[in-house]
Amino acid sequence: MTANAGARTLLRLALRRDRVMIPVWVGLLFVLALTVLTGYQGLYSEEAERREFAAGINTNTSLLAFYGPAHAASVGALTAWRLGAAAAVLVSVMSILLVVRHTRAEEEDGRLELVSAGVVGRYAPLTVALGTAFLANLALGLSVTLLLMGEGAAGAVAFGLAWTLTGTFFATVAAVTAQLTGNARVANTIAITLLGAAFLLRAVADSGGANGPTWLSWLSPIGWGQQVRPYAGDRWWVLALPLAGAMLLAALAYSLVARRDLGGGLLPSRPGPAQAAPSLRSPLALAWRLQRGALAAWAAGFAVYGLVFGGTIEGVDELAGDSPSTRDAIARMGGTTDLTNAFLVTAFGLMALTASVYAVQAMLRLRGEEAHGRAEPLLASPVSRVRWAGGHALIALLGTALLLVVGGVTTGLTYGLTSGDLAGAMADAMGGALVQVPAAWVPAGIALALLGPAPRAVAGAWAAIAVFLLLGQVGPLLELDQWAMDLSPFTHVPKLPGAAMAVAPMVWLAVVTAALAAAGLYGLRRRDITA
């Protein structure tokens, strides 16, 4: 086992490095499962209500596309239904990020070279990355199994295993993509694109209901997790699919490691231009160059989401059926009594929260540039710190707005085409998307306000997003006090379409963002630039 020498020590190091990241991911996903479970326990305590709800699901294209069909009407089955597809994507994203972080990113930063020169086997880093991801998935699977125990032990175990093995499968996908390219960002992008394709494949398979091309779902690793059908037959044998797939991909990844040089990838890196384009002459131009690829990928994601989601809006009204409690719950989340509008408001709220993830990530490029020593040559040229930071900040803010515009336009397009009123649908969707922009900016402002004076505290911006997410998702169900809800910028967004437009809160949110940014820039001008 010399090829894996040192793996034990490295694994301990990896778990130490991830002592925040893994608990945060596992914790968030657990809270998500907990919220869904308690929500359904409260909303659908009656068997008849659940039957009606499940029947509604299976006739609604949009719900089928997002979550797949419901196979039984118990609380456990509905919880597994709700968490089986879209939430499994989150589990897989966690796994991908973990594996790439411990393989390609380490290698790219040159840290692996240092480690590999020591008594560390060739395969050890990959073993450690897969081991770390597997442990995280195991912890997650165990915790949701324990959570669901009350609804029935077999289903709980089946569901926990489905999440664990789906996550592990995508960990091995990332293990392969990390060998292909020399760049961690590209390795992540390829793996997440494959994940997106797997999700879309099963969305197409499920959206037609029983008469659709359901066999397609068997081609999708996300589909496999659903096919286990926890609390609706518990088809254990299906778990063999992700398990076998993961073993094959892991074997592939190991054989690729043996075939390439440290630092290299299998995909050749293309040469660039010998001279810079005339436009590459300012910090803003550089920031755009560095960020445009990521923004394009995000915009594509928002477009796909908008197109799929827009096509499912028509018919929401029927889904809720006559169940007053469902109507009440949706309206409470959305803040208006018209169900279609409430649905739009909720969806755009989630879209805005996702856009703010982009905003924070784009803003934190600044920290990455500084920590990798790439800010130094720029700041040693006649570029002021404010101009340097301003370039990235501008892209973060405008990019966020662009994502919401893309989401609004695409949602409006398919909504309009299915409802027959394109102009009306477009106006509703654009309005609903655009009012979210200032709120989505606030987390980016928080990121800059932290990064300026206290670069080591930037993780606080992610914590802020997590708090806003929980407030928005759980707050209405728990009937939290208004002051607590007011902590989230997303609480203050006018509930468009449906409610009246209010300019003042949007202006305030923009002012808050500007103040946070100004504080950040002030701090940045006064501190040391350090790697």
Next chain:
Amino acid sequence: MNTAISVSGLVKTFGRTRALDGLDLTVSPGEVHGFLGPNGSGKSTTIRVLLGLLRADAGTAELLGGDPWRDATALHRRLAYVPGDVTLWPNLSGGEVIDLLGRLRGGLDPRRRAELLERFELDPRKKGRAYSKGNRQKVALVAALASDAELLILDEPTSGLDPLMEEVFRQCVREERRRGRTVLLSSHILSEVEALCDRVTIIRRGRAVESGTLDELRHLTRTSIQAELARPSDGLAGLAGVHGLEADGARVRFEVDGGRLDEVLRHLVGSGVVSLVSRPPTLEELFLRHYADDLGAEAKAAAR
């Protein structure tokens, strides 16, 4: 303005590390100034303070007649910098980085750029992550040397270069001096500094311990001599400047002060030299000799 760089009593602490501890440094316009010190002695920290990237805790620093912290942006128009650890943007080619840095500084001479690329044998089409450490350093060097900055600040610029490229680099620095540019060259390699610099400041633990022209510092350097003589030489031990003599019949081994070399060699020739190996002093030896005392104290502290 009669100094390009003038630093006195500079202090910079990082938490409990005192990286700079009352540093003095003076660089005159037009000179190539060697900034010599072992790893971790504070060279990069000094340079970062001079670039306005770090803020000093105490002391004064003046750069090209301005305050490096307050007037950073304006001063940076007049200088070019090569970092000790060059990291490039993974998706930008070397040529793009050179052009970008040049344009930010107000443009660079395309003929000089092409000439430097050729001399350093650098392929400008590779992307950042495809370059080795030495090639990344060359990208930064070409960008700096192709600029028309009056001051070049180079932080251990040859640490990744092979000997051939090191020679190209030395030629370039000599040309820059002839054009009247000021160069601050940090290094931990004594021979490099000896080959290029007019004046040298030696830094240790954040403090300048010696400063002057190379001739003035000659007394610091001790050459190791190992010789086989035709007959045993007497009186060698009595010569001024000879240290640590070990004689084994006609074989001798000793160290001699830089200024006394001529005298001692004459004496050896008197005894008939059969073979002779001489080794220039290394920086480490120089420090070991001059700071044996506080090294001993350090070792004691570490053992505790």
